[in-house]
Amino acid sequence: MKAIAVYEDGTEPVVIEKPRPEPEAGEALVRTLRVGVDGTDHEVIAGGHGGRPDGEDHMVLGHEAVGVVEDPNDTPFEVGDVVVPTVRRPPNGANEYFARGEPDMAPDGEYHERGIVGAHGFMAEYFTSPAEFLVEIPPELAEWGFLVEPASITEKAVEHAFASRSAFHWEPDSALVLGNGSLGLLTVAMLDADLERVYCLGRRERPDPTIDVIESLGATYVNSNDTPVPAIPDAHEPVDFVYEATGYAPHAFESIEALAPNGVAALLGVPGDWEFEIEGGRLHRELVLHNKALVGSVNSGYEHFESAVESLSGLSEAFFADLVTGVYPLSEFEAAFVDDDTTIKTAVEFAAYEER
Amino acid sequence: MKAIAVYEDGTEPVVIEKPRPEPEAGEALVRTLRVGVDGTDHEVIAGGHGGRPDGEDHMVLGHEAVGVVEDPNDTPFEVGDVVVPTVRRPPNGANEYFARGEPDMAPDGEYHERGIVGAHGFMAEYFTSPAEFLVEIPPELAEWGFLVEPASITEKAVEHAFASRSAFHWEPDSALVLGNGSLGLLTVAMLDADLERVYCLGRRERPDPTIDVIESLGATYVNSNDTPVPAIPDAHEPVDFVYEATGYAPHAFESIEALAPNGVAALLGVPGDWEFEIEGGRLHRELVLHNKALVGSVNSGYEHFESAVESLSGLSEAFFADLVTGVYPLSEFEAAFVDDDTTIKTAVEFAAYEER
Incomplete structure (x- = not known):
């Protein structure tokens, strides 16, 4: 079968030929429909995550997949079921985090991530x-099923951030999403269902397709060139919830200033090392005197995938069509890895979904 | 009656004569037993909190009080009941935060704090x-009842911090208290009841009475001159919970480095403005990749006072005797405001408790 991989010494993804995997006991064989591309894939290609599978000179890419069960192999699935795989796997048999259904809470060394660290990804015609x-997932979502994984990341971050406000009465009605990448836009759409006012910050100038998506959702675009994060309370309003998906480290700390009293910021970006000055006294005081919180969140668990399916089921086809700017067949897979100002979200299609 | 107050243009507390207050409808008259002194009182004396009651040229100090009901005045109390007052009061009738029993979640302008901002404190022979x-509170705690208010601050901070970990399985067994002031030591004692290993960081050299208290509780003293916060994981262990009670702003951010994966830091210090450099990229990444959280917490609600009573009831007389280094009668009240290396916690005694 064909797969998309990056070699040890490679700087670009390439199509390779691999044997079709055989499902072991307890595994199903899945025929891949589509696999999404995101920033993490670009980091893997650039070598930022390292960690190819043991003894391998290449890593099959892709962690945002949707497929159809080809061979249930005595698992509870049936041929034709549409499925989305989770990303983390126990590296050496199970451990307590996986046993609890919380692989997202496992520390370093206690997990592999398919397509990212230690295990091949899903960009292949078949995976087990x-x-x-x-x-x-419902067959109606088959086409957009590769968005379940990124949506699950948001489900977890929101769950954890909101849990931090569960010791008191809290009714958020405004949110600020930092970052107008595909995860930011998906989050704007998801938050829009529950919150009255959603802002999304980016650094793009008009005209821009991400701004169109933000506005079509009824949210407000904030241009960070005109309105940096700390200026948002004055320019718009202090917000109850901040969702940081930029990986721009100052945002993690500036988000404290954008929050209303008793608000919380979920942090999801993964910046590199960077020292910088902050108004640390004022930020510390703000956190304390106004009961604010910062909650870091990575990855997601099985239940977050289930919640993501539910959330995506409530979004419109028009939104998906705006968000996903390109789905490319294997023969044109390079196009899915292009990231320019007209690109929002892309995927590689290995097979079209056909209802049985 | 006599009261201890600080004048508009004063820099030291003085004893003044005031009329004994008359309880209004719904109010009880309380005869004051003891009132504790803490860092906030010193800030009020230094003018750091401003906010004397409207039209007054002085502020009666004190927010950590215990007393005995002298006149129930048709409230549910009985003469002789031992009571501790909460600190926040609605500034103009009630508001939603007070109505919900969560005055601690009220933003600026929605509360007064007796003895701190906008309302007289409890350092007087009587208060209403x-x-x-x-x-x-139980009569057995009458002597130490002035510790209920500070203990309630810890109850709230712990409740909010732990709530932030409620979306997943979390069993903390280690904690680090930053600060060996009286609140830090009280917190060490309170955490010691539930957690296996408790560390307390200070900058004192031995011999020191706070170190003796820490060690008599079975906790481990960490000298920040030898082991700064970021070095604690290597020198001791990464901890599940950090409780910051120093007001030293770099600690708020360094605490991220002291935490184990999935850990949380409660921040309680109130520093002044201060800009400084942080390893912001690494700290942001740490928060995200290891699901860590920072939770600011101020003040406390009625239920936290109730929990505090329960927690204090479980602590030993020996601990209280070590913690409280001086209880002074009104005639020697100045001694209660001395803060030197032999002082841990002090109180002013307005009347001795006599069982009826």
Whole structure:
């Protein structure tokens, strides 16, 4: 079968030929439909995550997949079920985090991530997975099923951030999403269902397709060139919830200033090392005197995938069509890795979904 | 009656004569037993909090009080009940935060704090309070009842911090208290009841009475001159919970480095303005990749006072005797405001408790 991989000494993804995997006991064989591309894939290609599978000179890319069960292999699935695989796998048998269904809470060394660290990804015509790491989704979502994984990241971050406000009465009605990448836009759409006012900050000038998406959702675009994060309370309003998806480290700390009293910021970006000055006294005081919180969040668990399916089911086809600017067949896979100002979200299509 | 106050143009507390207050409808009259002194009192004396009551040229000090009901005045209390007053009061009738029993979540302008901002404190022979702001405590705790308010601050901070970990399985067994002031030591004692290993960081050299208290509780003293916060994971262990009670702003951010994966830091210090450099990229990344959180916390609600009573009831007389280095009668009140290396916690005694 064909797969898209990056070699040890490579700087670009390439199509390679690999044997079709055989499902082991407890695993199903899945025929891949589509696999999304995101910033993490670009980091893997650039060598930023390292960690190819043991003894391999290449890593099959891709962690945002949707496929169809080809061979249930005595798992509870049936041929034709549409499934999304979760990303983390136990590196050496199970551990307590996986046993609890919370692989997202496992520390370094206690997990592999398919397509990212220590295990091949899903950008191949077929993949196998233990049944407990496959989430069944409705056939209606098959086309957009590669968005379940990124949506699950948001589900977890929101769950954890909101849990931090559970010791008191809290009714958020405004949110600020930092970052107008595909995850930011997906989050704007998801938050829009529950919150009255959603802002999304980016550094793009008009005309820009991400700004069109933000506005079509009824949210407000904030141009960071005109309105930096600390200026948002004056320019718009202090917000109850900040969702940081930029990886721009000053935002993690500036978000304290954008929050209303009793608000919380979920942090999801993964910046490199960087020292900089902050108004540390004032930020510390703000956190304390106004009961604010910062909650870091990485990855997601099985239940977050299930919640993501539910959230995506509530979004419109028009939104998906705006968000996903390109789905490319294997023969044109390079186009899915282009990231320019007209690109929002892309995927590689390995097979079209056909209802049985 | 006599009261301890600080004048508009004063820099030291003085004893003044005031009329004994008359309870209004819904208020009880309380005869004051003891009132504790803490860092906030010193800030009020230094003018750091401003906010004397409207039209007054002085502020009666004190927010950590215990007293005995002298005149229930048709409230549910009985003469002789031992009570601790909460600190926040609605500035103009009630507001939603007070209505919900969460005055600690009220933003600026929505509260006064007795003895701190906008309302006289409890350092007087008598005070009045609406019954809903009085917490009855067991007579056995009458002597140490002035510790209920500071303990309630810890109850709230711990509740909020732990709530931030409620979306997943979390079993903390180690904690680090930053600060060996009286609140830090009280917190060490309170955490010691639930956690296996407690560390307390200070900058004192041995011999020192706070170190003796820490060690008599079975906790480990960490000298910040030898082991700064970021070095604690290597020198001891990464901890599940950090409780910051120093007001030293770099600690708020360094605490991220002391935390184990999935850990949380409660921030309680209130520093002044201060700009400084941080390793912001690494700290942001740490928060995200290891699911860490920072939770600011100020003040406390009625239920936290009730929890504090329960927690204090579990602590030993020996601990209280070590912690409270001086209780001074009104005639020697100045001694209660001395803060030297032999002082841990002090109080002014207005009347001795006599069982009826």
